[in-house]
Amino acid sequence: MNLEFAAEGxxxxxxxxxxxxxxxxxxVVEIGHVRQRSVLVALLVEEGRPVPVDRLLDRVWGERAPLRARETLYGYVSKLRKVLGVDIERSPAGYRLAVDSPRVDLFRFRALVREGDFDAALALWRGQALDGLESPWFDxxxxxxxxxxxAAELDRNDVALADGRHAAVLPALRRAADERPHDERVAAQLVLALHLSGNDAEALRHYDSVRRRLADELGVDPSRPLQEVHQRILAGDVEPRPSGPRQLPAPHPWFTGRSxxxxxxxxSGTVVITAIGGTGGIGKTALALHWAHRxxxxxxxxQLYVNLRxxxxxxxxxxxxxxxxxxxxxxxxxxxxxxxxxLAARYRSVVAGRRMLVLLDNARSTEQVVPLLPGSTATVLVTSRLKLAGLVAAHGARSVSLDVLQPADAREFLAARLGVERVTAEPGVVADLVSWCGGLPLALSIVAARAAMEPDFPLAVFAEELREQPLDALDAGEIGTNLRAVFSWSVAALPDEAARAFGLLGTVGTADVSLAAxxxxxxxxxxxxxxxxxELENAHLVQQHVPGRYRMHDLVGLYAADLPASPGSRLADFYAATSRAAALTLEPHKALPEHESGHVLSFADQAAAMAWFDAEHACLMTEQRLALERADFEVVSMLGHTMNSYHLRRGRTSDDVDAWLMALRATEALGDEFRQATAHMCLGADYVExxxxxxGHKHFARSLELFARTGDHVAHGSVHRLIAWAAEFEGDLxxxxEHSLLGLEKFRAAGAEIREAESLNDVGWxxxxxxxxxxxxxxxxxxRLLNAKLGHTEGSAATLDSLAHIAHHDGxxxxxxAxxxxxxxxxxxxxxSAxxxxxxxxLGDVHAAAGEDDLAREQWGRALELYRVQGRVAEAAALERRV
Structure with a gap:
């Protein structure tokens, strides 16, 4: 999804x-100094894909990153948001900036090159690309x-020479030949242009000069194309002479994207064998044919072609x-x-020395392809649903895996197929079509074909059908145009264990899943x-988009979800038991019931536990919802309890409300009043915040009522602590x-030293x-003394914050x-981070009171960036107004 500019007009x-x-x-809009511009460019070139923070740091600074580089980066991103009026999204995958492709000259250049409008494309260049940006990555x-x-200039020259516009490109060819004296393609173009201009003597002199230079400096003869131009001039023949088979099928007429x-x-000079991989319907053959015809x-x-079936x-x-x-x-x-x-030996002998293209389409295995590889100068393209790792490893093939089309390219495809007028008449509906097709070219082709056959139907008809029954809507009734059938062919080729795993992955219900899960x-x-x-990656049915995490295309996931599979409770038990282990790593004294799983993870420290929660949070929330739907109430309750500390540390209050509301429904179904009271208590604090x-206070009251029945002093004290916090939040100090002292009394009566230490700090505060x-x-x-005795790090941190406040106001x-x-x-x-x-x-306030304005602004800026990242809009706005 492309983000719209927020600044009006x-x-x-x-x-x-x-x-x-x-x-x-x-x-011209002023966008800041060179490093800030570097951040902008490093995000822009990804065309809407997220860039991990570590990768962004490497791009901007390389090995010369300053101290506190991450905080500096946060500041640059914050300033770019203000200057440009765009939303630079932050997610666990990194920062993401998406703008419409026509707004960026680089993307316009590539689009024009794809369309063959080379003059317009080259006119966009204003000098050295990214002039002024310095880092190894930018270089x-x-x-x-x-x-x-x-490459665009050379393609432009070929077109111009074929069209008889040799005089127009001759000056540029002379300059290019001087700048790149060893470029034999430039040399061949210049020799041909000189001949077409009637200057055979200079053409032959230039050929001889290049021939001698190559021999003297590199010890090689001119390439076959350059020699052929020379021979054709000597023979008075400059027209192309067709020879050999011409087996390429016609290119797909509405090919878009894939720059x-x-x-x-x-x-052909740089790629000998190329394996083009991707799932069924991703557009491998279309890409191969488009490249081949270009x-x-x-x-x-x-050109030889075969469908290997x-x-x-x-x-x-x-x-x-x-x-x-x-x-x-x-x-x-x-x-x-x-x-x-x-047969293979004769084939290699016949092809040897020829400049040919061999397109091997829809290969099943490396073994099927290897005998079909020429031994020398021919270029080979191989398409397959598998990755053909053996071809890459043993034969030096270059692997080019295809992903889905970007939204802008998908819209361009529909416009080419259905007409610009029809597409622009229903922009919102087209956005829905693109979204539901998920950028899969076959899905887009099926929708476009159905819409083309019903020109009087509004596109909303097809969008509604896609929304309700995506796979049914993507069945055009013929072989090759039924998405279920196309996916089934890939699954049928899998070993039994991998096919079973594919079906089970369809039950997960989340955007991605970890290896451990x-x-x-x-x-x-x-x-x-x-x-x-x-095995599933090799078949392009799943993608390991970041190390250790796997995802499916949305439509592949829908197909997998339709397959019969019985996952049992193993995944839910894994999430519940591992979430419990992570929560206890954060709060070792937290009271949590046991939960069994044969695959539970353990955590070395709190940072590891928080990192796991960061990576798995969306999966945990989804699993809690699914568990509630299937009445697995123990898992629902456990996940509500275990995510609470993480939510507090990350400032994710709204998520905490959702988790506790589900946990409350589960504990009510279980009839567990103690856990109901805990849910009410935490919901009270969340709603107040x-x-x-x-x-919030209704939940507090219900919590006190339920805890009163249990006689649990620690639980009672916990409610008083949160009521005290809420009263302070509301200004009733x-x-x-009063409630802080009541909480302290309850904890002392229960002998709960951890809670007593926390309450001592509450009272002091x-x-x-x-x-x-x-x-x-x-x-x-x-x-402070009791926290130190108990080794309670979080309590020590909170107490130091209080003592700092007291010292500040004591002067x-x-x-x-300190x-x-x-x-x-x-x-x-x-x-x-919260x-x-x-x-x-x-800390910024203390520095400001001491007249240390620069230090104050530095701390406030870092605080403001964290507030924004955490979605703490009120705190961010209050700090901005104040400073």
């Missing part, structure tokens, strides 16, 4: 093909972009012997030998699970102190809020700074 364009610039209606990117420009993949395929002039000795439900894969006989016949051989080895789902070891998933105090600093300091120092500036910095270090150790933000804001 902006028509912003981005220039990368020269000095980096941003323009609004032609006027490599700049070199790659200039290679794209040179990166086309660039990866390169040209480069057909590079293969004057012919690797995944055809109506026929067995075509044997290599059959293909070799057909190829030899097409190459004019009269006597065809018998036996695979003899799949191991639990399959009830296999991690090592065995990795091998099974590799979200500004719904009345609802006397009530906050409330005295401080009432400006009674002597009493405040006494309670907080007692809390002890150095003590306040306490805040110590608290900050502990919260970093705990990976508690409290880090709060402490940073308070």
């Amino acid at each position: 902006w028509e912003v364009e981005f220039g990368l093909l020269g000095a980096v610039e941003v323009r609004d209606r032609g006027e 490599a990117l700049r070199e790659s972009l200039h290679a794209e420009r040179e 990166d993949e086309l660039a990866a395929l390169g040209s 480069h057909v002039e590079e293969f004057p000795d012919g 690797g995944f055809d439900p109506s026929a067995e894969p075509t044997p290599p012997e059959t293909v070799l006989r057909e190829f030899l016949e097409a190459l004019g051989e009269k006597t065809i030998p018998a036996g695979l080895d003899a 799949v191991a639990a789902l399959l009830d296999r070891s991690v090592a065995r699970t990795r091998m099974v998933l590799r 979200l500004g719904q105090s009345s609802l 006397e009530k906050a102190l 409330r005295y401080a809020c009432l400006n009674r600093y002597a009493e405040a300091r006494t309670y907080c120092e007692d809390a 002890r500036h150095a003590d306040a700074v 306490h805040y910095r110590e608290a900050l270090a502990l919260y970093r150790e705990l990976d508690n 409290e880090q933000a709060t402490v940073l804001e308070h």
